[in-house]
Amino acid sequence: MRYDPPRSPGVRPRSPVPRLTEEASILTTTFRELGILPETAEALEAVGIMSPFPIQEMTLPVALSGSDVIGQAKTGTGKTLGFGLPLLESVVVPADVDAGRAAQDQLTDAPQALVVVPTRELCQQVTNDLLTAGKVRNVRVLAIYGGRAYEPQVEALKKGVDVVVGTPGRLLDLAGQRKLSLAHIRTLVLDEADEMLDLGFLPDVEKIIQQLPVKRQTMLFSATMPGQVISLARRYMSQPTHIRATAPDDEGATVANTAQYVFRAHSLDKVEMVSRILQADGRGLAMIFCRTKRTAADVADQLSRRGFAAGAVHGDLGQGAREQALRAFRNGKIDVLVCTDVAARGIDVEGVTHVVNYQTPEDEKTYLHRIGRTGRAGNTGTAVTLVDWDDIPRWQLINKALNLDFNDPPETYSTSSHLYEALGIPEGTKGILPRAERTRAGLAAEEVEDLGETGGRGRGRGRGASATATATDTATATATEERAPRTRTPRRRRRTRGGQTVEHPGAGTAPEPAGPAGGAEDSGTSADASGEARRPRRRRTRAGAGTASQTGRAEHSAHAEAPAAQAGEGASADGPGDASGEARRPRRRRRTRGGVGTRPAATETAPES
Incomplete structure (x- = not known):
């Protein structure tokens, strides 16, 4: 293993960085021997974690002393606990007061440690690892990232948290709304810093760092160390110790296993x-x-x-x-x-x-x-x-x-x-x-x-939209059912107007007794019935307009036909029957002509009554 701070050509560090070189084999030590709290060691042993990996073994003594640390190791070698255990040690919780390690006035509901990660999935994983390691001490850890509702995260912050793990965008958002207080942060961790560089998050990370207290411990962990990440470390870290941990038999860039x-x-x-x-x-x-x-x-x-x-x-x-x-x-x-x-x-x-x-x-x-x-x-x-x-x-x-x-x-x-x-x-x-x-x-x-x-x-x-889509469909169906009565109401009003149009000839023929025009009455009645059966299928507005426009012509036809009917030309039922037949033929084509056919019948029977 080797401690080796990187130096980019042409750039001098603002603060001296210690250069230590040490060749050592992997020691079979335990977490208890590295000086972590007994409660933390108990929580790790409960899930079967007994011995540290090289990056953890070399990082813990330096980080527990409060120094800034740059940790570099291959992916999959345990960097999370390398910064997670020192971070949990720096947080003051009621269990520490009960054990006599801290005073009551050191307790606070504001976050005391902050971990910034590039992706939502990594945010969840780091949160779960910290919850596992801090379970015995009951450390409150909250994950803050986009894609979730604001309200639960804001409510959790109001209740009080000890450690916040989040992505840069949502952290800046809540800090800008004054929902997240960064004034009590004692430890800052930047995890997967090279990925945040690749995703373009470094400007947001710098904005977050500028809102933190100047006096704090900063740890930066990454698998690779590009020049911009090194520049970030030199600007915002105080004499960091660069720890590069590799196994003696694994010198390549990839894992030998x-x-x-x-x-x-x-x-x-x-x-x-x-x-x-x-x-x-x-x-x-x-x-x-x-x-x-x-x-x-x-x-x-x-x-x-x-x-x-x-x-x-x-x-x-x-x-x-x-x-x-x-x-x-x-x-x-x-x-x-x-x-x-x-x-x-x-x-x-x-x-x-x-x-x-x-x-x-x-x-x-x-x-x-x-x-x-x-x-x-x-x-x-x-x-x-x-x-x-x-x-x-x-x-x-x-x-x-x-x-x-x-x-x-x-x-x-x-x-x-x-x-x-x-x-x-x-x-x-x-x-x-x-x-x-x-x-x-x-x-x-x-x-x-x-x-x-x-x-x-x-x-x-995606699949996550299925529940929302179902709820939307249900709401749409319910709204359609509620609107159904409103669509039928205008039709009833239109039928009523059509019925009034039909009632005028009916009112003239109702008092008509049986007489010479009885055959005509029967034919007219059947014509009226057939007209009524057909009327709802047609547009009532045309019927009303047509009836109103043809009223004058209907009265004129009635006066012209009345003398012929009284003169007895074809006084049998054939004459009126033919007239009713003539009235039925136009009624099939236009409803307004039906009114013309019925009104003369009412007119010629009125004197007989």
């Missing part, structure tokens, strides 16, 4: 290859990394159709769906997680044996973090990279930067014998998982937590 395989594959054959790789002997949990969100979603769907218990984590999913997939993966309900690089940083899931790079990573740092999801904490793992023909130049740059031996990957297909031999795939394995091996509960067995997600991205896309 991870076996790496690189194949040149065709894009149309990759899913077939992955389906066979997932059936290799000894395969536990597997993570498949893609460069784009669309590819991740498509690969997860195809693997699910082939019988694998697969889930997806990418930026187009709502926060609830992302957390659902990660919980199902940790709980073993699914054993294949297809994700973009959002899950390549700091995510620690026990039991991951295989990592597949479905698409070539952007650079060597992304490659290191991807394959770092397996082979963690001393376990062995397998990393497989599938390189398209178009991605060969990019891969050769990665290969050269990491000094690997895969400059010219062999051309490989899903039926290639060397693929089966290298990864231990049984002969005869097909691209569909046999039904007898489909033993996982699946993603649907994990419930989606209602997070009160903010913004359209969380509500409108």
Whole structure:
């Protein structure tokens, strides 16, 4: 192991940085021997954590003394507890007052320690690790990140917290609203600082640091140390000790416990290859990394159709769906997680044996973090990279930067014998998982937590939107049922107007007794009945307008026909019957003419009564 502060060319540090070089072997010490509190050691022993990793062993003595620390180690070597244990020791809680280690006036409900992380998934993981280590002392740890509702986080801050773990955006937001007080922060930790640089968070991080007290302890941990991260450390840290921890037998950039395989594959054959790789002997949990969100979603769907218990984590999913997939993966309900690089940083899931790079990573740092999801904490793992023909130049740059031996990957297909031999795939394995091996509960067995997600991205896309969509459909159906009576009410009013139009001829014929025009009366009545049956099908407005406009012509026709009827020309029922027939024919075409036919009948019978 070696302490070695980095120096960029042409830049002198503002404060002297101690340079220490020490070659040592990994000692079999325990956390109790390193001087942590008995309650913290008890909490770690309860979950089976007894001995520290190299980065933890070298960091704890320096950090517990209150000095600023820059910790650099490979991914998967235990950096979280390397800064988490000193951070928990610096927090004053009621248990310390009861044990006589602190005074009552040192207690406060404001946050005393702050951890800044780049991604939401890493924020959750660090929070869970700190809760585990601080369980006996009852340290209050709160995760603050975007994609969740503001109200629960604000309420938790009002009740009081000891440690805040958050992403830069939401931390700045709450601090700007004066919901988060940073005046009592004693310890600041910047985790995965190089990833925050890549994501463009360093300006936000600097704004957060400027709101903190000047007198504090600052710890910065990262797998790599770019020049901008070193400049940030020199501006805001006081004489930091740079700790670079490596095992004597692991000098390369990658972890020695991870076996790496690189194949040149065709894009149309990759899913077939992955389906066979997932059936290799000894395969536990597997993570498949893609460069784009669309590819991740498509690969997860195809693997699910082939019988694998697969889930997806990418930026187009709502926060609830992302957390659902990660919980199902940790709980073993699914054993294949297809994700973009959002899950390549700091995510620690026990039991991951295989990592597949479905698409070539952007650079060597992304490659290191991807394959770092397996082979963690001393376990062995397998990393497989599938390189398209178009991605060969990019891969050769990665290969050269990491000094690997895969400059010219062999051309490989899903039926290639060397693929089966290298990864231990049984002969005869097909691209569909046999039904007898489909033993996982699946993603649907994990419930989606209602997070009160903010913004359209969380509500409108992905599996997490299903509950919201159902509620929306229900509300729409209810509103439609409530509006139904209002749509029928105008129709009743229109029928009433149509009925009034029909009642005028009926009122004239009602007192008419049986007489010479009895046949005409019967025919007129049937015509009226048929007219009434047809009227609701037509537009009442035309009937009203037509009746009003034809009133004068109807009266004129009535006066012209009355003398002919009284003269007895065809006094039999045939004459009026013919007239009624003539009235019925126009009534089929226009309702207004029906009024013309009925009004003369009423007019000629009126004198007889």
